Amino acid sequence: MSRRSLIAVLFVFAGVFGWAPGWLASLGPSPAAAQGPKILRVATDTNLPWLDPHMGTAFTLRELSSHVFEGLVTIGEDFGVIPQLAESWSVSGDGTEYTFKLRPGVKFHNGRTVTAEDVKASIDRFVQFGARRGDLGAVQAVTVVDPLTVRISLKQAQGSFLGALANPVALLGIMPKELVQGAKDPLQPPQLVGTGPFRLAQWVRDQQITLQRFDDYTRDRRIPASGLGGDRSALLDEVHIISTGESATRFAGLERGDFDYAMALAPTAFERLRSSATLDAIVLKPFTQVILQLNANRAPFNQVKARQAVSRGLDMESIMRGVTGNQPAFYRLQPSLFFPEQRVWHNTAGEDVYNRKNVDLARRLLKESGYDGRPIALVTNRDIEWLYRAAVPVQPQLEAIGFKVELVVRDWPGQIAQQKEGNFDMATNGISTRPEPTGFDYLFRCGASYEAYGYCDPEMDKALAAGVREREPERRAQAYAQAQKQFYETVPLVKIGDMFQLDGATKALKGYRVFFLRRFWNVSK
């Protein structure tokens, strides 16, 4: 028996470790050898509760929506507004009427041709129920002039109107009238019908989203591909977006060839990707601004001097090094609330203040603010690891200028809850790329949203109002430069730095170009 049991043990080990996997591997379909349809397998870190483009602002939804849906207008490579389903448009002299001509013959994924009725129904629904309905609050009526002409009347002129239509954060995608009319709740597939180069073929919740090339896609040949618009086409037959929660698993799957593209890898994978013969490192840029939110509803940050003390007491470079694991490729220090890539909006106001650490000045400001030494709560979480890594170095730096800081580590829902209750003094957070400034001005506007946390400054409000009102892009940009100047004087929140995201892709991926959202049109394999 002893010999037999030994053989049994050996057999089990041989089976488990040696022979079986090789045999099994030879049986299964080898990913590398797969023939037939061109499928791009993308590993993602996030899952969505619904895929309706109008009804959510999640980052992944922005990306998905840009493949499946199209708006009247969209964002170009320099973040300016470019036409998409609109052939052209005209604006009345007083700026309260926009008349859009549609491109003729554009097909929905269900084969029907887009008409002005669909545009009206989609805008009406968005204005009533959309996640970003506040941006389009000025819309008074949408009128169908003829099958290819639609007129939008505004209650008052709104310079940010085209930008609000184009904003891919909760994309105002045009959907068939019969599906969107009166749809209060998020639509579910197969009702999610758009005009984009890919159609939504299948969604297994928390597991996989399958996009399929839309064979009857109506290409827009007027301008070359730019930003989220221009001449786009699906060169791949299918894109499989596969939920893979662990970043180590996404990376291992990419290295093994199970995935062609892996989103959101740890910065530590950068060197390995760069030295790989088969993989490319992709730096998603711009990605997000790392910020420190301050609760101005209560002491000490209801005092502008206490807020200024934070802004002048921090060394942003050392914090960003902590955030990115000391990888300069993944951060940038610049004062603007817009990324340099957003050429239309970027400016340098505040460069004399941003990242100019001055301990003596910070101490003096804090003293003058009347801070009583009460410990302040710095809230962060470990679900989003970089938010935690941003908070850790902040604590000692603020203690060095005289704050007492208590680090409160939650999970992400816990942090949201604590901030919504207003039970915090500081929190680390991020502002992802906002193509349209009105997409995040609620952080700075008096009483506009709970998220300003009590901050209110008349000068800031004036500048932001001008940004909404002005119709000339240059004058809008000037208004936001003014707002940024005011930002550094009154410190509604502290900008720490720009952070980028590491993705990995197989070298076989052709034509991929980095933008602030991932784009898989005009990409082949």
Place this chain on the structure above:
Amino acid sequence: MLLVPAWLIMGAAAFALIRLIPGDPAAVLLGMEATPQAVAELRARLGLDQPLPVQFVLWLTRVIQGELGRSFFLGQPVLDAILGRLPVTLSLTAAALACAVFIGVPIGIRAATRPNSPSDLGAMAAAVVGLSVPDFALGLGLIVLFGVSLQWLPVSGYVPLSRSPAGFVQHLVLPALALGMPQGALIARITRSSMLEALGADYVRTARAKGLAEPAVVGWHAFRNTLIHVLTVVGSAAVVLLGGAFVVETVFNLPGLGNLVVMAVKRRDYPLVQGCLLLISTVVIVVNLVVDVLYAYLDPQIRYG
């Protein structure tokens, strides 16, 4: 009959626990940027604006009627979500249990028949290491070795048996090993010690004196009498494996029940968390019941009055 109070207590605990963690499902669904009005509207739609006792009674009434509610995040009935994930977790747990038994029992027997030999010491040292390594670390190690370096096996995902039997096995080998090996180590240790005890017993001496071949002595007489101890460990291992599946499913990206619960907690998906906890506690209760019944079958001295 004691099952009913056990279930009630579990239900109340499941209901209370997830609500004790700070976090608002509506705020999670709508994100940090949502307006307070939008959050309040959604809370009302999800029934979260009711007082907690009312919510509990409503939930309990529906559970008694066999209705677990609807997941906030997935939008589908909780039971459907669970049933959709259950085959994955059951396959994984079964495969891991098989790994544990087929690794643990032979090693344990082998070690017991050669006590204090180098192979015994080696096996027991390996067992201690195996018991001490956390399953997620073991999982990542297996991924690096067999997935990335040797490229033998896929490192993530799940293929249903009905779609491809080979794919099913391929995708399950590494997670089952990661999950099963620590339990295999435990089983090996228990098998060894109870086998040692049995091999020293009088009936084994008698069997040897009768001139029985050593394999028959070890396999038939000694091992049969250690089965009850091994079974206890296997029973508790099944429960531990079900718990460990939570971690391993996340590492290997298997769309199983563990993954579902982890996500549900992160999203504060109250109905789903409650439904899963209730179901898992039911499974634990049933497994314990089965083990108790098997005891009586294996050991005639045990009789339940």
